[in-house]
Amino acid sequence: MTDTKITLPESEIPRAFYNIAPDLPTPLPPPLHPGTRQPIGPQDLAAIFPQGLIAQEMSQERWVDIPDQVRDIYRLYRPSPVYRARAFEELLDTPAHIYYKSEHVSPVGSHKLNSAIMQAWMNKEEGVKRLATETGAGQWGSALSCACQLIGLECMVYMVRVSYDQKPYRRIMIRSYGAEVVPSPSPLTHQGRAVLARDPDSPGSLGIAISEAVEDAATRDDTNYALGSVLNHVVLHQTIIGQEAKKQMELAGEYPDIVIGCHGGGSNFAGLAFPFLKDKLDGTRPGLRAVAAEPLACPSLTQGRREYDFGDTGGTTPLMMMHTLGHDFMPRPVHAGGLRYHGSSPLVSHLLDAGLVEAEAYPQGEVFATAVKFARCEGTFPAPESAHAIHSAVQHALKARDAGTPTVILFNLSGHGLFDLAAYESYLTGKMDLNA
Amino acid sequence: MTDTKITLPESEIPRAFYNIAPDLPTPLPPPLHPGTRQPIGPQDLAAIFPQGLIAQEMSQERWVDIPDQVRDIYRLYRPSPVYRARAFEELLDTPAHIYYKSEHVSPVGSHKLNSAIMQAWMNKEEGVKRLATETGAGQWGSALSCACQLIGLECMVYMVRVSYDQKPYRRIMIRSYGAEVVPSPSPLTHQGRAVLARDPDSPGSLGIAISEAVEDAATRDDTNYALGSVLNHVVLHQTIIGQEAKKQMELAGEYPDIVIGCHGGGSNFAGLAFPFLKDKLDGTRPGLRAVAAEPLACPSLTQGRREYDFGDTGGTTPLMMMHTLGHDFMPRPVHAGGLRYHGSSPLVSHLLDAGLVEAEAYPQGEVFATAVKFARCEGTFPAPESAHAIHSAVQHALKARDAGTPTVILFNLSGHGLFDLAAYESYLTGKMDLNA
Numbered sequence: 001m002t003d004t005k006i007t008l009p010e011s012e013i014p015r016a017f018y019n020i021a022p023d024l025p026t027p028l029p030p031p032l033h034p035g036t037r038q039p040i041g042p043q044d045l046a047a048i049f050p051q052g053l054i055a056q057e058m059s060q061e062r063w064v065d066i067p068d069q070v071r072d073i074y075r076l077y078r079p080s081p082v083y084r085a086r087a088f089e090e091l092l093d094t095p096a097h098i099y100y101k102s103e104h105v106s107p108v109g110s111h112k113l114n115s116a117i118m119q120a121w122m123n124k125e126e127g128v129k130r131l132a133t134e135t136g137a138g139q140w141g142s143a144l145s146c147a148c149q150l151i152g153l154e155c156m157v158y159m160v161r162v163s164y165d166q167k168p169y170r171r172i173m174i175r176s177y178g179a180e181v182v183p184s185p186s187p188l189t190h191q192g193r194a195v196l197a198r199d200p201d202s203p204g205s206l207g208i209a210i211s212e213a214v215e216d217a218a219t220r221d222d223t224n225y226a227l228g229s230v231l232n233h234v235v236l237h238q239t240i241i242g243q244e245a246k247k248q249m250e251l252a253g254e255y256p257d258i259v260i261g262c263h264g265g266g267s268n269f270a271g272l273a274f275p276f277l278k279d280k281l282d283g284t285r286p287g288l289r290a291v292a293a294e295p296l297a298c299p300s301l302t303q304g305r306r307e308y309d310f311g312d313t314g315g316t317t318p319l320m321m322m323h324t325l326g327h328d329f330m331p332r333p334v335h336a337g338g339l340r341y342h343g344s345s346p347l348v349s350h351l352l353d354a355g356l357v358e359a360e361a362y363p364q365g366e367v368f369a370t371a372v373k374f375a376r377c378e379g380t381f382p383a384p385e386s387a388h389a390i391h392s393a394v395q396h397a398l399k400a401r402d403a404g405t406p407t408v409i410l411f412n413l414s415g416h417g418l419f420d421l422a423a424y425e426s427y428l429t430g431k432m433d434l435n436a
Numbered sequence: 437m438t439d440t441k442i443t444l445p446e447s448e449i450p451r452a453f454y455n456i457a458p459d460l461p462t463p464l465p466p467p468l469h470p471g472t473r474q475p476i477g478p479q480d481l482a483a484i485f486p487q488g489l490i491a492q493e494m495s496q497e498r499w500v501d502i503p504d505q506v507r508d509i510y511r512l513y514r515p516s517p518v519y520r521a522r523a524f525e526e527l528l529d530t531p532a533h534i535y536y537k538s539e540h541v542s543p544v545g546s547h548k549l550n551s552a553i554m555q556a557w558m559n560k561e562e563g564v565k566r567l568a569t570e571t572g573a574g575q576w577g578s579a580l581s582c583a584c585q586l587i588g589l590e591c592m593v594y595m596v597r598v599s600y601d602q603k604p605y606r607r608i609m610i611r612s613y614g615a616e617v618v619p620s621p622s623p624l625t626h627q628g629r630a631v632l633a634r635d636p637d638s639p640g641s642l643g644i645a646i647s648e649a650v651e652d653a654a655t656r657d658d659t660n661y662a663l664g665s666v667l668n669h670v671v672l673h674q675t676i677i678g679q680e681a682k683k684q685m686e687l688a689g690e691y692p693d694i695v696i697g698c699h700g701g702g703s704n705f706a707g708l709a710f711p712f713l714k715d716k717l718d719g720t721r722p723g724l725r726a727v728a729a730e731p732l733a734c735p736s737l738t739q740g741r742r743e744y745d746f747g748d749t750g751g752t753t754p755l756m757m758m759h760t761l762g763h764d765f766m767p768r769p770v771h772a773g774g775l776r777y778h779g780s781s782p783l784v785s786h787l788l789d790a791g792l793v794e795a796e797a798y799p800q801g802e803v804f805a806t807a808v809k810f811a812r813c814e815g816t817f818p819a820p821e822s823a824h825a826i827h828s829a830v831q832h833a834l835k836a837r838d839a840g841t842p843t844v845i846l847f848n849l850s851g852h853g854l855f856d857l858a859a860y861e862s863y864l865t866g867k868m869d870l871n872a
Contacts, residue, residue, distance in 0.1 A: 003446045004511035010439045075440035076815055087586070105541065107815030109854070149812045150523070169605075172857040175864060176811060375612060376585045379512055379543030418545070418854050421608040428611060 004086065006099075006248040008079035013071050016063040018239040020274045020347060021232065023062065023281045028232075028350050029321040032308055040318050048217040048225035050126040053119060056233040064236060066118070073117050073150060077106040078240070082248035082410075087377035089397070096400040096407040097254060098393055101245045101272060103414045104380065108173070110415030111268045112143035112228055115237035119226045120147040130154035130223040132216035134184065134209030137163050137337030138170025139383070139415055140228030145179030155179035156223070158186060158212040161204035163337050169419050184209040191215050191314045206341050207313030207327055214316055229265025230311060230320075230345050238271025245410060246275055255285065256410040258396050262388035263292035263301060263359065264338050266345025268414035269389075274347075277356060290357040292348060293392035295367070297436050298331035300324055300344045301352055301359035309343055322349040332436050334364045335423035336384040338415075360392050365434025367391045368427040371417065383415035384423055440522065442535075442684040444515035449507050452499040454675040456710045456783060457668065459498065459717045464668075464786050467754040468744060476754050484653040484661035486562040489555060492669040500672060502554070509553050509586060513542040514676070518684035518846075523813035525833070532836040532843040533690060534829055537681045537708060539850045540816065544609070546851030547704045548579035548664055551673035555662045556583040566590035566659040568652035570620065570645030573599055573773030573821070574606025575851055576664030581615030591615035592659070594622060594648040597640035599773055605855045620645040627651050627750045642777050643749030643763055650752055665701025666747060666756075666781050674707025681846060682711055691721065692846040694832050698824035699728035699737060699795065700774050702781025704850035705825075710783075713792060726793040728784060729828035731803070733872050734767035736760055736780045737788055737795035745779055758785040768872045770800045771859035772820040774851075796828050801870025803827045804863040807853065819851035820859055 021028060030039040042054045049057070056064055085098040092098075103111035123131060131153055135141025141157040148155035157174050164171055164183035174181040182188060184204045185195035191211040195202050202208070210227070217225035227234060242259075249255060259276050261269030269292045279285035294301055300323045309324040311317035322343045325331075329342040351357045364384070371387035374380075382390055389411040400407035417424065426432045457464060466475035478490045485493070492500055521534040528534075539547035559567060567589055571577025577593040584591035593610050600607055600619040610617040618624060620640045621631035627647040631638050638644070646663070653661035663670060678695075685691060695712050697705030705728045715721035730737055736759045745760040747753035758779045761767075765778040787793045800820070807823035810816075818826055825847040836843035853860065862868045 004508075005446065007443060007445075009443075010441065072440075107817075113815075146815055150815065168861075169854070169857040172861045172864075173817070173854075176808060176817065176857070176860045178812060372612060376614060379549075379582055379586065381543075381609070381612065418605070418609075421605045421612070424612045425604075425608040428608075 005081040005083055006251050007081050008244060008247060010075050012244065012247060013074050013078050014066060014240045014243040016065050017236045018243060018275050018278060019059055019062055019064055019236055020277065022060045023278060024350060025354055028346060031318040031320050034310065034315060034318060037319065044318070048214060050123050050128060050224060052122040052126065053233050056236055057231060067121065070118055070121050079244045080105050082245055084252070085378055088374060091373060091377055092394060092397050092401065094397040094401040095404065096397040096409050098397055099249065099252070099410045100413045101241055101410065103241060103268065103412060104416035108142040108146050109418065110139045110143065110383065111238060111241060111271060112140045113146060114240055115228065115234045115267065116143040116147035117150070118237045120144065120151040120153055123224050124151050124153055128153065128222070128224045130156065131226045132156040132213040132223050133226045133228065134158045134206060134213045136160045136206045136340060138167050138174070138419065139338055141181065142170060142173050143228070144226055145174045145177035148179060149177045156216060157181040158184035158209040160184055160206060160209050161202065162333065167419055184212050186212060189215045205313060205330060210312035211314030211316055214312065229267040230343065232347060234267050235270040235345055235347055238267045239274050241271040241412065242273060242275030245272060249410065254408045256408045257287065258289045258291060258407065258409050260291045260293060260389045260392045260409065260411040262339060262385045262414060263294040263344065263348070264341050264385060266348040268412050270345055270348055272412040273357065277351070280356065291392055292357060292359045293388040294359060294361050295334050295336050295339050295388060296361045296363045297334040298325065298340050299361040300342060302361040306349055306353055311343060320346045322346045323352065334436050335420060336364065336388065338385040339388065362388055362391050363435050365432060368424070368432065370394050372424065372427065381417035381421070381424065382413055383417045384420050386412070386414045441517040441519055442687050443517050444680060444683060446511050448680065448683060449510050449514050450502060450676045450679040452501050453672045454679060454711050454714060455495055455498055455500055455672055456713065458496045459714060460786060461790055464782060465757040467756050470746065470751060470754060473755070480754070484650060486559050486564060486660060488558040488562065489669050492672055493667060503557065506554055506557050515680045516541050518681055520688070521814055524810060527809060527813055528830060528833050528837065530833040530837040531840065532833040532845050534833055535685065535688070535846045536849045537677055537846065539677060539704065539848060540852035544578040544582050545854065546575045546579065546819065547674060547677060547707060548576045549582060550676055551664065551670045551703065552579040552583035553586070554673045556580065556587040556589055559660050560587050560589055564589065564658070564660045566592065567662045568592040568649040568659050569662045569664065570594045570642060570649045572596045572642045572776060574603050574610070574855065575774055577617065578606060578609050579664065580662055581610045581613040584615060585613045592652060593617040594620035594645040596620055596642060596645050597638065598769065603855055620648050622648060625651045641749060641766060646748035647750030647752055650748065665703040666779065668783060670703050671706040671781055671783055674703045675710050677707040677848065678709060678711030681708060685846065690844045692844045693723065694725045694727060694843065694845050696727045696729060696825045696828045696845065696847040698775060698821045698850060699730040699780065699784070700777045700821060702784040704848050706781055706784055708848040709793065713787070716792065727828055728793060728795045729824040730795060730797050731770050731772050731775050731824060732797045732799045733770040734761065734776050735797040736778060738797040742785055742789055747779060756782045758782045759788065770872050771856060772800065772824065774821040775824065798824060798827050799871050801868060804860070804868065806830050808860065808863065817853035817857070817860065818849055819853045820856050822848070822850045
C-alpha cells in the first residue's frame, strides 16, 4: 500500500505568499471610502491596520516574502499533510482519487492560524500592543488569541452572542490563551449599545461583531483591528495552503482536476485554490476547476449580487466590490457558523464573475450526512464549514463514477468539528433542520 | 533554526510490538482465577478475549508481529511527530532539552487508538461481531468505537455516569462513530442493577463499568470484551509509541536521560518507556530514568500496596499482582478522569518494585497551572491526564536549571484537552479544588 499521508519537511514551508492580484485578467475594483465613495488610499486604513498589512492589501507584487520568524512559528504545525481518502473513495465506489489538505491539524483546529500569526507578527513589529477582532463560530477568535499569546500581544474578541452561548469550549479556549472575550452585541461599544437598544436579546451576527471590533480599534491608540477572512491580505496569507498542496500533489504524481474549498469569507477556499489557479491563469492548466462550496442558508456567491457593499452591519467599513446578500442580511442559524457572512472575498468574487471559479450551495442536512460518512471512513470529524467542501467533493466523485471518468479531486479540510459535536448529535437524533 | 517537529515516513511505522516480559529481571507473577486463586490459563480468558490477544497477553516472545492490515490503518495518523518544546524551555529558563511525543494527533485525540485498532482487528479475524467495553473520561470509548467502525464491528460502551453527564462531546463522538453508549451503572447488567439498587444516584466508576462490560461480553456469544489499559497485551500494543520515539530521538542526535508518562492504568507510560527501558535492562543505558506521573487523588504507584487484587469493582476479573489502592477505592473527582483507576499495569508495578521505574504524584492545581503554561507556549491544550507528565517534566527541567545540568527529557503528550476545556475554565476562574 502506498502512503496515506503526503508530508513535507519543515524546509518546504513556503518562503513567500502568492498574490493573485497581478495575474487577474482585469484589475480588481478598488475599495471605496464609506463617506466619500472615492477609492481609499493607505492612509484611510492606518487607524486600524499596520502599514505592512496595508501594503500587502494593495500589493501588485506576485510574491510577498514571509519573514523567517513567522516561518519558525508555522513550524508548530506546518507543513500540514495531504491525505489520500482511500476508505472514502471505496465507500463512494468511485474511480475518482480524492485528496484532502488537512488544515485542521493546527493547534487551534483550523487554517485560521496561518493568517493570525502573520497579522499578529506584523502588528507587533510596528509597536501595536493589542488587537481587537470579531469571531462567529470561534475559529478565528481562537486563532488570533493563540497567535497573540505566541507573539506577545493583548487580544480582545467580540464573539457573536449565539455562538458565545452555544459554544462554551471556544470561548474558554480563547480565555485560556490569555485573551479577553465578550458576547456581541456588547455594551462596550457605541455599535453594540445601538443594537442592544433596539433588541436587548439580539443573537448577534458577524457583521455586528465586526462593527464593534473596528470601533474598538479605531478609538484606542494602542489597538489595531484584525479580520479573519475576506480581505486581500488575509487571502494572501492563506496561499501557503495551496502552495504546499501543489508540492504534495506533485509527490503523489497527480494534478487535481478539481480543487474545492468551503466558502464563507473566502480565505480557506482561496488559500487552497489560488496557487492552482495561477496555473490556469498562465495557461498551463486550462482545464482546472476551482469550486467554492457554500451553505444554502447564506448563498452569497450563488445568489448574491456583485456590487459595492459594506463588510459590516453598521456600515462603517470601506465599501468592497463583492458578491453580497446585503450587509443587513441575517442568515438562518445553520451550524456552519463560520459561513454565515453576507459578503465574500472581493478577489473570489472577481474570479467568479470572470468564470474562473465556480460556486455551489448545499442544504445542511446533506452536508451533515456526508460529514458523518467521512468521519466513519477517515476517523476525523470535519467542521460543519469544511463538510461543505467534502460534500461538493462527493458530488464530483459520484459524477466521475457515473461517467466512468478518472478524476482527481482535492479539497481543503479547513477545520475539525470537535467543538461542533452538538451539531452532529442534532443531526443523528433527527433534530436538525435538514433543509436549512 | 532546526526543525520543531521530528517526523518519520510511514515506512517507519513499527513492524512488531516490543514485549518487555522476557527481558524482566524476574518473571511476572501470573494472574489468578478469582474463584480458585490458582494461576489462570488461556481457557479462562476465552469467554471474553480472542485467542490471538490471549496469546499476546501471555507471550514470552520479545517481538510480536504487527499485521500489515493494522499497519495500514495506523497510516491514518502514524508515525506521530516528536516535538522539541523550545518556547516551553525558554519560559522555564532551563538548560534541559524538552521533547514530547505527540500521541494527541490521532483522530480520536489520544494514544488509545493504537491498541483499539489492534484489538478490534484481532477480534474481527476470529469472527467476533461485537465488542463491549467501559470508558471513564471517554478517551478509550472514543478510540474503540472509531476502531470498530473502521474495521467493521459493533461496539457497546459503558461510560462512567459522571463523565457521561459532564462530557457530552465524548459520548456524541462515540455515537457518531456508530457505537452504542450507556451511562454506567446501567440497568442492562446484573452488576449495574446491583449498584443501582444500593445507590440509584451512583456516579459510577471505572471499576463498576468494567464489571458491566465484562458481564456483557461473558453472557453474549457474539461479543468479546476490550480493555483500554492495564493488561499486558494493551501495554504491548502501545510500545509503537516508544519505538517511533527512539528513532526520532536518534534523528535529533540525543538520547533521553528521563522519559515520562502519566499513569492511570499504565499503557501510555509503558508504551513510551518500555522500548527505552529495553536499553536499561540490557545494560546499554544504565542511567536512563523512567518516571510515571500520577494524580495525588489516585496514587496507586506512590501509595498503593503491591498485592493481588481485582481489576474491577465487582471482583469478577482475574486477580492481578499490581500496585493497588483496593478495588473498592473511590478516588476524588479530579478532572483527570482517565487516571482515576484503583490499580495499575502488572508490568509497570513489577518494574517499580524492581527499582527500574520511578513514580511521582501531583495535586491537580499544580498540574493545571503547568497545562495552561504549556498551551500558551506550544499552542496545544494537553488532556488533564497528559498534563501530569508535563508537570513532572517541568520539575525535572527546573532541577536541571538549579543544578546547571544539561538534561534531555522526553514525555508523552498522550492526548489533547479539547474536551476538557470546562476543567480549564474551572481552573482559570478559581473554582477548582487545587489540592485534590
